[in-house]
Amino acid sequence: MRAETSIESSRLNGVNRVFETISKITKNYAIIIGIFILTVIFSLASPYFFTYNNIRNIFQQTTTIAIVVIGQAMIVTSAEFDLSLGQNVCLTSCILAWLIKFGGVNPWIAILVTLVVGTAVGAFNGVFVSYVKIPAFIVTLGSQMISRGFAKIITQASPIPGMPKEIQFFGRGFIGGSQYGVPVSVVIMISFYVIFMLLMHYTKFGRSLYAIGGGAEAAYFAGIDVKKYKAITFTIAGTLCAISSVILVTRLDSAALTNGNLYEFDAMISCIIGGISLAGGRGKIIQALFGAIFLTLFFNGMTMLNVDPFVQDVLKGCVLIGAVVIDVIRNKR
Amino acid sequence: MNNNLLILDGISKSFPGVKALDRVSFEVKEGSIHALVGENGAGKSTLIKILAGIYQPDEGTITLAGEKVRFKTPYESLCKGISVVHQELKLSEPLSIAENIFLGNLIYKGIRVDWKSMRKKARELLDKFGMSIDVNEPVINLSVAQKQMIEICKAVNHNCRLLIMDEPSATLTEKEQKIMFETVRKLRANGITIIYISHRLEEIFDLADNVTVLRDGKCIGTVPVKDIDKRTLISMMVGRELVNEYPKEKFEVGETVLEVRNLCRKGVLKNISFKVRKGELVGIAGLVGSGRTELARAILGIDKIDSGEVLLYGKPIKFSNFRAAISSGFGLVPESRKTQGLVQILSVRNNICMASMEKVLSPSGLVSKRKEKEYSNEYVKKLDISTPSIETEVQYLSGGNQQKVVVAKWLLKGSDIIFLDEPTRGIDVGAKREIYLLINDLIRQGKVVIMISSELPEILGMSDRILVMHEGELKGELTREEATQEKILELCV
Numbered sequence: 001m002r003a004e005t006s007i008e009s010s011r012l013n014g015v016n017r018v019f020e021t022i023s024k025i026t027k028n029y030a031i032i033i034g035i036f037i038l039t040v041i042f043s044l045a046s047p048y049f050f051t052y053n054n055i056r057n058i059f060q061q062t063t064t065i066a067i068v069v070i071g072q073a074m075i076v077t078s079a080e081f082d083l084s085l086g087q088n089v090c091l092t093s094c095i096l097a098w099l100i101k102f103g104g105v106n107p108w109i110a111i112l113v114t115l116v117v118g119t120a121v122g123a124f125n126g127v128f129v130s131y132v133k134i135p136a137f138i139v140t141l142g143s144q145m146i147s148r149g150f151a152k153i154i155t156q157a158s159p160i161p162g163m164p165k166e167i168q169f170f171g172r173g174f175i176g177g178s179q180y181g182v183p184v185s186v187v188i189m190i191s192f193y194v195i196f197m198l199l200m201h202y203t204k205f206g207r208s209l210y211a212i213g214g215g216a217e218a219a220y221f222a223g224i225d226v227k228k229y230k231a232i233t234f235t236i237a238g239t240l241c242a243i244s245s246v247i248l249v250t251r252l253d254s255a256a257l258t259n260g261n262l263y264e265f266d267a268m269i270s271c272i273i274g275g276i277s278l279a280g281g282r283g284k285i286i287q288a289l290f291g292a293i294f295l296t297l298f299f300n301g302m303t304m305l306n307v308d309p310f311v312q313d314v315l316k317g318c319v320l321i322g323a324v325v326i327d328v329i330r331n332k333r
Numbered sequence: 334m335n336n337n338l339l340i341l342d343g344i345s346k347s348f349p350g351v352k353a354l355d356r357v358s359f360e361v362k363e364g365s366i367h368a369l370v371g372e373n374g375a376g377k378s379t380l381i382k383i384l385a386g387i388y389q390p391d392e393g394t395i396t397l398a399g400e401k402v403r404f405k406t407p408y409e410s411l412c413k414g415i416s417v418v419h420q421e422l423k424l425s426e427p428l429s430i431a432e433n434i435f436l437g438n439l440i441y442k443g444i445r446v447d448w449k450s451m452r453k454k455a456r457e458l459l460d461k462f463g464m465s466i467d468v469n470e471p472v473i474n475l476s477v478a479q480k481q482m483i484e485i486c487k488a489v490n491h492n493c494r495l496l497i498m499d500e501p502s503a504t505l506t507e508k509e510q511k512i513m514f515e516t517v518r519k520l521r522a523n524g525i526t527i528i529y530i531s532h533r534l535e536e537i538f539d540l541a542d543n544v545t546v547l548r549d550g551k552c553i554g555t556v557p558v559k560d561i562d563k564r565t566l567i568s569m570m571v572g573r574e575l576v577n578e579y580p581k582e583k584f585e586v587g588e589t590v591l592e593v594r595n596l597c598r599k600g601v602l603k604n605i606s607f608k609v610r611k612g613e614l615v616g617i618a619g620l621v622g623s624g625r626t627e628l629a630r631a632i633l634g635i636d637k638i639d640s641g642e643v644l645l646y647g648k649p650i651k652f653s654n655f656r657a658a659i660s661s662g663f664g665l666v667p668e669s670r671k672t673q674g675l676v677q678i679l680s681v682r683n684n685i686c687m688a689s690m691e692k693v694l695s696p697s698g699l700v701s702k703r704k705e706k707e708y709s710n711e712y713v714k715k716l717d718i719s720t721p722s723i724e725t726e727v728q729y730l731s732g733g734n735q736q737k738v739v740v741a742k743w744l745l746k747g748s749d750i751i752f753l754d755e756p757t758r759g760i761d762v763g764a765k766r767e768i769y770l771l772i773n774d775l776i777r778q779g780k781v782v783i784m785i786s787s788e789l790p791e792i793l794g795m796s797d798r799i800l801v802m803h804e805g806e807l808k809g810e811l812t813r814e815e816a817t818q819e820k821i822l823e824l825c826v
Contacts, residue, residue: 198699201700202699202700203698203699203700204690204691204694204700207683207687207690207700208690210676210679210683211676211679211683211687214676214677214678214679215672215675215676215677215678217669217672217673218672218673218674218675218676218677219676219687220655220673221655221665221667221673221674222687222688222742223655223656223659223660223688223746224687224688225656281676281678281679282678
């Protein structure tokens with residue numbers, strides 16, 4: 001009799017554990033449910049939505065923003081934010097295209113220079129936020145304007161089209177043939193997510209960022225070099241912008257002032273709807289990736305349903321506020 | 334004159350999973366100072382929030398001056414003459430004193446704010462409490478004590494009959510406390526009834542007429558203060574006899590570990606020299622702002638030293654930053670547990686391992702969760718930290734257990750010289766003793782412990798040697814045998 005009860009209770013425990021795991025997943029990854037619902041709605045509304053080509057297209061479109069999202073997510077985890085990311089992408093796009101088209105530089109060297117510039121913008125942000133102690137809002141707003149200004153100077157406000165064949169595979173290449181293959185950019189994006197997830201969860205650096213975001217003072221009193229780590233985070237975010245711009249320029253086959261426009265906000269929205277706390281210290285980078293996929297999916301579907309692009313902006317704002325409201329309610333409980 | 338202003342009858346309040354108040358009944362006499370004591374979690378703050386109209390009771394009645402009342406909002410409570418001075422003061426810092434006093438209650442002349450009469454009335458109020466500051470001064474420029482006075486003025490201006498003060502002395506210096514006590518007595522003389530909440534039992538004997546003890550949401554009793562002694566009061570609070578409040582153990586004194594010679598930091602520390610030996614607990618006493626924390630910060634490389642030197646085992650050392658001090662074996666349990674000691678939203682495991690990431694790496698160089706868990710479980714067990722799991726966020730732990738997590742962090746790091754800055758602040762009586770036992774253990778293991786504390790009984794009860802600081806200077810050094818409360822006070826004022 002007693003044995004039976006214990007079996008019964010252990011089975012109950014098992015069931016409970018399954019429920020617990022489900023509730024944990026839905027709590028942290030509500031975004032996946034959102035992606036699922038959107039997919040169903042759009043698939044029902046348009047026969048072209050749930051096709052291999054369109055899904056692949058969505059992933060390919062996500063790559064550039066998703067790589068920037070990694071940087072923003074790290075910065076948000078450390079309880080800061082970066083407004084310059086979008087214009088960093090713009091600046092590095094323009095520099096890359098200009099060097100190749102007008103500077104006659106070898107494309108690979110041009111990419112290298114682009115990476116250096118992106119990193120330098122990030123480092124500028126990091127140093128001024130950490131060591132000169134100017135609020136991130138001011139510093140990154142300033143570097144946003146500076147970056148945009150330089151991009152205008154370089155391009156004289158006209159697009160620079162036509163990228164050389166040898167680097168086009170970043171944005172347009174497929175592994176396994178163009179019909180059913182996987183886009184190179186998606187492979188790059190996934191590798192970056194794997195690397196940065198490891199970095200955030202299994203290294204001293206990543207763990208320190210969580211501590212800094214959760215309570216910078218307490219992190220300092222545990223012997224964590226708060227300033228250094230914050231500066232590094234901004235710098236890495238800059239490098240990621242440059243990487244994103246390489247993919248963007250080769251995908252669009254052109255650099256223009258519209259490249260990367262508002263990426264910093266899209267990245268922030270991805271973090272928030274993915275479930276990363278703006279207050280810092282909470283959330284996983286992978287959640288932001290789902291946020292970015294959701295966002296791209298949303299706009300892809302809207303475009304497919306011929307929704308006015310101006311209306312799309314309104315909807316984007318609604319999605320953001322809706323996500324935050326849900327987050328607030330969830331945290332209250 | 335001896336009728337009851339406030340009668341609480343069978344007040345209960347539950348939150349999901351806890352019964353915060355369980356049929357609490359007591360009476361508060363008009364024109365008295367009524368102390369409310371109890372350990373953390375005993376239900377004091379819930380009770381205050383009910384009186385302030387922030388929470389509504391599930392059952393029970395509140396009778397204020399013969400009238401049954403039920404407050405749905407804080408405003409209703411305020412209108413009935415109940416004011417609360419919270420521990421975290423609720424003033425609008427950039428606004429002037431006058432404006433703060435009249436906040437939510439501005440005087441108008443037609444539709445225009447009547448600044449002139451507001452300033453005049455504010456002036457009268459300040460004069461009444463012997464404050465000579467300009468009423469146009471922004472509140473941000475005031476000291477904590479002055480801000481508290483402004484809160485009190487605000488309450489008086491709201492025609493308050495019942496003033497609830499939540500741990501008003503916690504952040505005041507000794508001198509400021511005396512002034513505050515005088516003010517409270519003055520209020521009583523003016524017929525205002527005061528409910529006074531404090532962790533410091535000495536104050537209650539000094540100030541209060543009656544005391545009500547809460548424990549685990551239940552009212553244990555209400556007694557006149559003159560009929561009770563500290564021992565009985567403590568045993569009412571913790572529900573058992575506390576054998577020995579300060580379980581001091583003596584250890585054999587060994588070699589000198591840390592020596593400070595002529596340490597100076599401009600405007601903060603003046604020519605400080607002392608030695609700390611193995612096996613002894615050195616206590617640093619002094620008023621808030623006397624340079625105790627600053628001394629620790631200077632030794633630990635957090636603040637720059639202008640001149641003088643620090644010797645570790647006879648060898649001069651100089652830390653360019655706090656990290657350097659940590660790697661030389663120093664640890665600091667900081668003054669503010671909540672913001673400096675712990676990252677509240679991270680788990681017990683993360684907090685314990687925070688300073689020792691290099692210890693929890695796997696051979697591949699990545700952080701090993703398994704090692705983190707092993708170490709965390711080890712220290713949770715060793716220090717008897719009561720937590721549902723090592724994955725629980727530290728914000729859900731009690732004060733005493735939180736402090737143990739901070740200590741665990743330095744033990745895992747392997748720190749040999751540990752500075753404790755106000756180690757028992759805001760921790761209840763029972764848990765304090767556990768911290769003292771932990772300090773004994775540290776010294777037994779050969780660690781050097783330096784304790785900074787504002788609580789004289791604690792300094793006297795636990796230290797082998799006492800350094801007394803005043804205005805950045807070391808005013809004297811007393812042995813355990815010669816030290817008394819009076820001698821220390823003499824040196825630090």
